[in-house]
Amino acid sequence: MKRKLKSMVTTLFVSALLPVLVILITIKVASYRSTPITVDIKYKADHISSVDHSQFKILQQDFNMPQEVTSACLSCHTGRDEEVMATAHWKWEREEEIPGRGMVSVGKKNLLNNFCTGANGNNGSCMRCHIGLGWKDKSFNFSDNKNIDCLVCHDQTDTYFKQKGEGGMPATHETANSHYQVPDYPYVAQNVGLPKKNNCGICHFYGGGGNNVKHGDLEEALLSCSKEVDVHMTMDGPDMACIDCHTTERHNIKGKLYSVSSANHNRIDCDQCHTATPHNDKLLDQHFEKIACQTCHIPEYAKANATKLYWDWSSAGQLDEDSKGYSEDDADGNHNYLSIKGNFVWDDHVKPEYYWFNGTADHFLTTDTITDIPVKINTLFGSYKDSTAKIWPVKVHRGKQIYDTKYNTLISLKLWAKTEGEGAFWKDFDWDKASKLGMEYNDRPFSGEYDFIPSEVYWPINHMVSPKEQTLECTDCHSKKSRLANLTDFYLPGRDYSKKVDYAGNSLILITLIMIALHFIGRITSTLKSK
Amino acid sequence: MNSVKIYSRFERFWHWTQMLLIILLGLTGFEIHGSFTLFGFEESVRLHSTAGWSFLILTIFAAFWMIVTGQSRQFIPVRNNVKSQIMYYLSGIFKNEPHPVPKTAEQKLNPLQRIVYFGLLILVFPVQLTTGFLYLFIHYPNKPITIEGLESIAILHTIGAFLLVVFIIVHLYLITTGHTISSNLKAMITGYEKLESPVNKTK
Numbered sequence: 001m002k003r004k005l006k007s008m009v010t011t012l013f014v015s016a017l018l019p020v021l022v023i024l025i026t027i028k029v030a031s032y033r034s035t036p037i038t039v040d041i042k043y044k045a046d047h048i049s050s051v052d053h054s055q056f057k058i059l060q061q062d063f064n065m066p067q068e069v070t071s072a073c074l075s076c077h078t079g080r081d082e083e084v085m086a087t088a089h090w091k092w093e094r095e096e097e098i099p100g101r102g103m104v105s106v107g108k109k110n111l112l113n114n115f116c117t118g119a120n121g122n123n124g125s126c127m128r129c130h131i132g133l134g135w136k137d138k139s140f141n142f143s144d145n146k147n148i149d150c151l152v153c154h155d156q157t158d159t160y161f162k163q164k165g166e167g168g169m170p171a172t173h174e175t176a177n178s179h180y181q182v183p184d185y186p187y188v189a190q191n192v193g194l195p196k197k198n199n200c201g202i203c204h205f206y207g208g209g210g211n212n213v214k215h216g217d218l219e220e221a222l223l224s225c226s227k228e229v230d231v232h233m234t235m236d237g238p239d240m241a242c243i244d245c246h247t248t249e250r251h252n253i254k255g256k257l258y259s260v261s262s263a264n265h266n267r268i269d270c271d272q273c274h275t276a277t278p279h280n281d282k283l284l285d286q287h288f289e290k291i292a293c294q295t296c297h298i299p300e301y302a303k304a305n306a307t308k309l310y311w312d313w314s315s316a317g318q319l320d321e322d323s324k325g326y327s328e329d330d331a332d333g334n335h336n337y338l339s340i341k342g343n344f345v346w347d348d349h350v351k352p353e354y355y356w357f358n359g360t361a362d363h364f365l366t367t368d369t370i371t372d373i374p375v376k377i378n379t380l381f382g383s384y385k386d387s388t389a390k391i392w393p394v395k396v397h398r399g400k401q402i403y404d405t406k407y408n409t410l411i412s413l414k415l416w417a418k419t420e421g422e423g424a425f426w427k428d429f430d431w432d433k434a435s436k437l438g439m440e441y442n443d444r445p446f447s448g449e450y451d452f453i454p455s456e457v458y459w460p461i462n463h464m465v466s467p468k469e470q471t472l473e474c475t476d477c478h479s480k481k482s483r484l485a486n487l488t489d490f491y492l493p494g495r496d497y498s499k500k501v502d503y504a505g506n507s508l509i510l511i512t513l514i515m516i517a518l519h520f521i522g523r524i525t526s527t528l529k530s531k
Numbered sequence: 532m533n534s535v536k537i538y539s540r541f542e543r544f545w546h547w548t549q550m551l552l553i554i555l556l557g558l559t560g561f562e563i564h565g566s567f568t569l570f571g572f573e574e575s576v577r578l579h580s581t582a583g584w585s586f587l588i589l590t591i592f593a594a595f596w597m598i599v600t601g602q603s604r605q606f607i608p609v610r611n612n613v614k615s616q617i618m619y620y621l622s623g624i625f626k627n628e629p630h631p632v633p634k635t636a637e638q639k640l641n642p643l644q645r646i647v648y649f650g651l652l653i654l655v656f657p658v659q660l661t662t663g664f665l666y667l668f669i670h671y672p673n674k675p676i677t678i679e680g681l682e683s684i685a686i687l688h689t690i691g692a693f694l695l696v697v698f699i700i701v702h703l704y705l706i707t708t709g710h711t712i713s714s715n716l717k718a719m720i721t722g723y724e725k726l727e728s729p730v731n732k733t734k
Binding site for chain 2: 007020286473480490493494497502522
C-alpha cells in the first residue's frame with residue numbers, strides 16, 4: 001500500500017509536476033521585461049543669454065536698411081560672418097561625394113525637383129528663403145558679409161519678415177504694403193537670441209509654396225502640437241525647439257535632408273540622446289542594426305495638416321472664360337487644381353513608404369539625361385547586404401513634370417515674375433517661353449520640344465515621432481500584410497516563407513491524417529467483425 | 532502478465548517535459564511563421580526563444596543520461612523485423628495478430644520506432660536546435676559572420692517543424708496500438724506496463 005502510494009507520488013512528480021514546472025519557468029523567463037532608459041539632457045533652447053542686447057548703444061540707432069543691422073551685429077560678433085558664409089544655408093550648395101560620381105556641389109542652388117522644378121531663375125520668390133538679403137539675380141554678392149540676414153534666424157519678436165517676391169529682402173519704404181511693413185529694426189535688433197521654432201519654421205514649414213507641401217513631417221502644427229503629433233515638440237511634454245536636436249557649432253547646424261544632400265556626415269541621430277540601446281531589451285534593441293528608429297516610431301506623417309503627394313504639371317495652364325487662372329479644392333479644402341501649377345493629390349495621416357538607406361544619396365543633375373521612367377529626382381542608396389544601411393520611412397512625392405523630348409533633360413522653368421509679359425508661366429501661361437527663359441537663366445540648352453514625364457523624389461521622414469504606445473506593432477512588418485512588402489532582398493520572419501515547403505508540409509499533414517483515419521476505421525471494423 | 536518497469540523516472544520526466552516544450556515551440560513557432568494568431572507575435576517570439584533554451588538544456592541532460600546509462604543503444608536501428616513490423620501495421624493489426632517484436636525492458640522500442648526516433652535524435656532535433664540558435668543569433672548579414680540572410684536557415688527550420696508535427700500526429704495515433712488502447716500511455720506515465728514474458732521481469 002505504502003509502496004503504491006510512493007509510486008503514485010513519484011509518477012505525479014516526474015510525469016506531471018516537474019514538466020509543468022519547467023514550462024512555467026520558461027514562461028516566467030520569457031515574460032521578463034526591463035524598463036527602457038530615460039533621457040536626461042539639458043536643452044540648448046533653455047540657454048539664457050549672457051547679455052541684454054537692448055543695453056547696447058549700437059543697436060539703439062535708427063537703422064534704415066537691414067544691412068546696417070548686420071554691420072552692427074558683426075561689430076561685436078566678429079568672425080561669425082565667415083562661419084555663416086561657409087554654410088549651405090548661405091551657399092545653397094555643398095561639395096559632397098556622390099558614390100559613383102565623385103565630388104559634386106549640390107544644393108538648392110543647382111538641383112532640380114518635382115515641385116516647382118528648381119529655384120534658380122525664380123529668385124524673387126524662391127530666394128525669399130535664403131538667409132541673405134536680396135538674392136534677386138545673378139548679381140547677388142555672396143562675398144559681401146553685409147548681405148547676411150542675421151535677424152531672420154535670431155529675431156525673438158516675431159515681427160521681422162522677408163517680403164514676398166523680394167528675393168529675401170524685408171519690406172522697404174518703397175515696397176511696403178498692407179501685408180509687409182518696414183520692420184522696427186531697433187526693436188528687433190535689441191531682441192535677438194537663439195532661433196526659436198518659428199525662426200526655422202518660416203522657411204522649413206512652407207517649402208513648395210504652402211504649409212507642409214514638401215516635407216510632410218515639418219509644418220506649422222509643430223509650433224503648438226499634442227504629443228500624438230510629436231512627442232518632442234509637444235507643449236504637453238518637453239516642448240523642444242529645433243535647435244535642441246539640430247545642435248549647432250559655429251553656425252554649422254547639424255542635420256540635413258537628402259532631397260538636397262548626398263554624403264553621410266553632419267547628421268543627427270536619435271542615439272545622440274537616446275543611446276543605441278534605448279529599449280534596454282535585446283529583442284527590440286537588436287532591430288536597430290537594420291531598422292532606423294524612425295521606421296517604428298513614426299508610423300504616419302502629416303498628422304495635423306495634409307501634405308502634397310502628387311503633382312501633375314501637364315494639366316497646368318487651363319484658363320477660365322475670362323482667360324484667367326483659377327483653382328479648385330478637394331473635399332478637405334486643399335487645392336486639387338491650380339491653373340498655375342496643375343493637379344495635386346494631398347493626404348494627411350500618410351503611411352510612409354519604406355526603403356533601404358545608408359546615408360548617401362544620388363541626385364538627378366541638370367547635366368543628366370533621362371534613362372528611366374519615372375525619373376528619380378534623387379536616389380537613396382542602400383540594400384539589405386549593405387552593413388551601413390537601415391530601413392527608413394520615406395515620403396515619396398510623385399509628379400509629372402516638363403522635360404525636353406529632344407535632349408532628354410528635365411526643364412528648369414521660369415515660373416515667377418513680378419508682372420505679366422516677362423515670360424513667367426505663372427503670369428503668362430506659356431510653356432515655350434517659360435521653358436526657354438528658365439533654361440537660359442540656368443545656362444542649359446533647350447530644343448524647344450517638350451512633353452511631361454513621371455518623376456519621383458524621396459524624402460526620408462524624421463519628425464512627428466509618435467508616443468511609444470502608437471509605435472508600429474511587430475505584425476505591421478512581420479506578417480503577410482507587411483508594410484515592408486516592397487523590400488524583397490531579405491527574408492523577413494512572419495512575412496516570408498517557402499511556398500513549396502509550406503505546401504509540402506501541409507500536404508504531408510493532411511495525407512497523414514487521412515491515412516490514420518483509414519487505418520483507424522480498419523481497426524474498428526476488424527474488431528467488430530471478430531466479435 | 533507481469534507489471535514491468537519500462538521507463539525510469541528520468542525518462543518519463545524527459546518525455547513529458549519534451550512534449551510540453553515541443554507543443555509550446557510548435558504553437559509559438561507557427562505563429563511566428565504566420566500560420567495563425569495566438570499569443571501575439573512579440574510574445575510568441577519571446578516564448579519561442581526561451582523555450583528553445585529550455586529544450587537545449589533538456590536535450591543536453593537527456594543525451595548525458597542516455598550515454599551514462601547506456602540507454603542510447605535502445606535507439607540504434609536494427610535490421611531484423613523491420614519488414615514484419617511494417618506488415619503488422621499494414622495487415623496484422625487488423626487480424627488481431629500479436630506484435631511481431633515483443634516489448635521488454637531491454638527492448639522498449641520496436642524496429643520501426645528505433646528508425647524513427649533515431650532519425651529524430653540524430654537529425655531533426657540537431658537540425659532544429661542548430662538552425663534555431665543560428666536564427667536567434669545570426670539574423671543579420673555580416674554579424675558576426677557573413678551569411679546570405681535568414682532564408683536557408685529559416686526554411687530548414689520550417690521543414691523540421693513540419694516533420695515534427697507529422698511525427699506528433701503519427702505518434703499520438705500509434706500510442707493506441709499497444710497491448711490495449713491505453714497501455715502505452717499508462718506506461719509512459721507510471722513507468723510500468725503489463726508485459727507477457729515473465730522471463731524479462733526486472734526488479
